[in-house]
Amino acid sequence: xxxxxxxxxxxxxxxxxxxxxxxxxxxxxxxxxxxxxxxxxxxxxxxxxxxxxxxxxxxxxxxxxxxxxxxxxxxxxxxxxxxxxxxxxxxxxxxxxxxxxxxxxxxxxxxxxxxxxxxxxxxxxxxxxxxxxxxxxxxxxxxxxxxxxxxxxxxxxxxxxxxxxxxxxxxxxxxxxxxxxxxxxxxxxxxxxxxxxxxxxxxxxxxxxxxxxxxxxxxxxxxxxxxxxxxx
Numbered sequence: 001x002x003x004x005x006x007x008x009x010x011x012x013x014x015x016x017x018x019x020x021x022x023x024x025x026x027x028x029x030x031x032x033x034x035x036x037x038x039x040x041x042x043x044x045x046x047x048x049x050x051x052x053x054x055x056x057x058x059x060x061x062x063x064x065x066x067x068x069x070x071x072x073x074x075x076x077x078x079x080x081x082x083x084x085x086x087x088x089x090x091x092x093x094x095x096x097x098x099x100x101x102x103x104x105x106x107x108x109x110x111x112x113x114x115x116x117x118x119x120x121x122x123x124x125x126x127x128x129x130x131x132x133x134x135x136x137x138x139x140x141x142x143x144x145x146x147x148x149x150x151x152x153x154x155x156x157x158x159x160x161x162x163x164x165x166x167x168x169x170x171x172x173x174x175x176x177x178x179x180x181x182x183x184x185x186x187x188x189x190x191x192x193x194x195x196x197x198x199x200x201x202x203x204x205x206x207x208x209x210x211x212x213x214x215x216x217x218x219x220x221x222x223x224x225x226x227x228x229x230x231x232x
Contacts, residue, residue, distance in 0.1 A: 011038040012205055013062060013173065018071035018081075020057055020228075031057045033228040035071070044199045044206045046216040049225035055209040056177055058225065062207060063175045064092045076172050093121065097166030101178035103158045105150045105165075111137070112146040115165045122169065136164040139202075140194060156187030163194060173205035174198070180215050192218045 020032040031054045039045055047055045060066045061073060064080050067088075073081045075095060083091060098104075105114045112133055119129045137143050140160040150158050159179060166174055176195070180188035196218055198204040208219065216222045224231050 012041045012043075012076060013037070013039040013207075014074045015062065016072045016074075018058075018061060018068045018073060020054070020061065020066070021069045031228050032061075032068075035228075035230045037223075037230060039205065039207070041205055042199060042203045043221070044195070044219045045208065046219035046222045047207070047209045047225060048211065048213075048216055048222060053225040054228045055225050058230075059175050059177055059207065059209055063096045063098065064088045093118070093169070095172040097169070097171040097174045099159070099162055099166050099174060099176040099179045101181040103150070103155075103162045103182075105158055105161060107150050110147050110149055111142060111153065111161045111164075114150070114161055115168050118165060118169045132168050133164075136168045139167070139198075140164045154187070155183050156190055159183065159187075159191050160194065163191070163198075167198065167202075167204070173207065176206060176208040178209055178211065180210070180212060188212070188215065 015035050015037040018032060018035040019030070022029045022031060035058065047058065049055050057066070061068055062075070064083070068081050071081070072079055078091060078095075080088060080091060106117075109117075115133045115136060116129055119132060122129075124132065133146075134143075137146055140163055142157060142160050142164065145153060145157060145161075150161070153161065163179075179195070180191050183191065192215055195206055195208070199206055206219075208215070210216055
């Protein structure tokens with residue numbers, strides 16, 4: 001269930017009265033205002049709104065990349081808005097998989113090595129890391145592209161590598177910021193098919209920012225941000 005509000009602590013993700021304000025000289029920019037949100041495990045949520053409405057800011061707060069100016073955010077029982085920077089870094093590594101519009105792959109590394117990166121600080125052995133990477137390569141349909149570098153892959157294939165990297169450590173949820181924004185329609189639809197399958201077959205929870213109504217249609221719920229206010 002996705003709702004604009006919270007009623008207890010049973011939700012996977014709960015944002016309560018979240019606000020974010022930035023200062024530019026003497027001016028205050030109120031990017032988010034009183035956001036309340038509850039998301040259960042296995043939900044696929046799309047956020048839409050005009051540029052500058054606060055969508056990416058909200059995603060960054062939910063993923064622990066930034067902290068709110070007011071309010072609280074709780075994920076899987078951890079109130080992340082109260083964690084120190086060091087603990088927040090460790091929390092992100094354990095709980096969040098990020099997927100970006102421009103893939104953010106390292107050009108000199110193969111698809112295999114790009115996907116393996118989140119596992120390098122884990123206690124897994126090299127053999128265990130290889131098994132994890134091979135498993136997610138199969139999930140995203142790129143078993144035969146493990147040794148290819150990003151420049152040798154299409155945009156859709158690069159995004160599949162990025163999604164494999166995001167899920168290889170089995171995070172609690174995925175944050176996708178315009179994951180189809182740099183793709184043609186066919187490739188975009190294939191990526192959306194993959195995200196839907198992660199939710200349906202693996203029970204993943206996905207929060208996605210998009211400008212594309214066709215992408216938003218794939219989600220279980222679409223929420224709108226306008227001038228920092230979240231609505232249905």
